Amino acid sequence: MGDCKTQEMISAEETDILQEIMNIAFGRAAADLAEYIDIYVILSVPYVKLLRAVDLPHYIDTEINSYDKVSVVEQKFWGKFKGAAFLVFPTGTGKKLITLLDGGAQVFESDPIYELEMESFREVGNILIGACVGKIAELLDDVITYSPPRVVVEKKHCGVVPVDLFEENSMAIVLKTLFEFNENNVSGYLFIVTSQESFAWLKSALYKFLSQYE
């Protein structure tokens, strides 16, 4: 699909509004997490991209290709805004999260590490994804239902997003943000993807949001 066609689907102004909404939403999510585990989350400028759904898995694989292995929390959401969120961390993050969530307690070899890592990712994922997607929905006057989070620990960085997530011939919007925890050397990506099904509603919701300020 050519650039002209994709530009028709989401304009520069719509991209700006969505970027600002993602900025506000991830700020809320970071504040919730920081309150829960006494960290400071360094935020970056979010990025919005429109692409063919079929190219989505490759795009995300490329974004995270500096990671050898990854741990992923995936959560689907349904409302007028419909899609999936993928929280991606590099190798070794699980043990750091266990320590953070445990208030600095040391992790021993005898501890059930895998289960603790799963639980830590699930907890952090629930907060970051729930607060971020929830705030986007709130700002756009929508109500969202979530699937339970699916956690995958230490897998190869390829194939984070299933190829059949959205219809093959449709388009998708990716909202991406990179974050770091100031302490503990933890960083990761949050990708929120929405399918073409939501586009018509999304465009009108974005302008409705902006119209409050005109």
Place this chain on the structure above:
Amino acid sequence: MIKKILIVDDSPVSVKIMKSCIPKDKGYEFSEANNGEMGVEKYKEFRPDVTFMDLTMPVMNGFDAMQAIIKYDENALVVIVTADIQIKAMARAHELGAFAVVKKPPAKETIAAVLEQANKKLAERC
């Protein structure tokens, strides 16, 4: 009295929202910058009475830009307007000399109140 306002934010939508929250009947003169570094340059050129500054920006973030502005002009009134609502971020902004910290998206009433406080501060200096 406030005459000139500088808005430093990388998001055109955010600038539009900020401007819509500022009373239109006061005849303020505006200038804008889309990153912290440009914000510092604009400050020196434009000499605003009040600066609204985002935190998360490319090239130079709002913390560094505010520090540079206050180093240049210790009387600068810099209002941080940010989506980063972590307690530590807000505390750091105050420590570095922010006149006020406002959460995004801003409300008209909040901005009007901040401008009123800024006017009082400026009046005290006269």
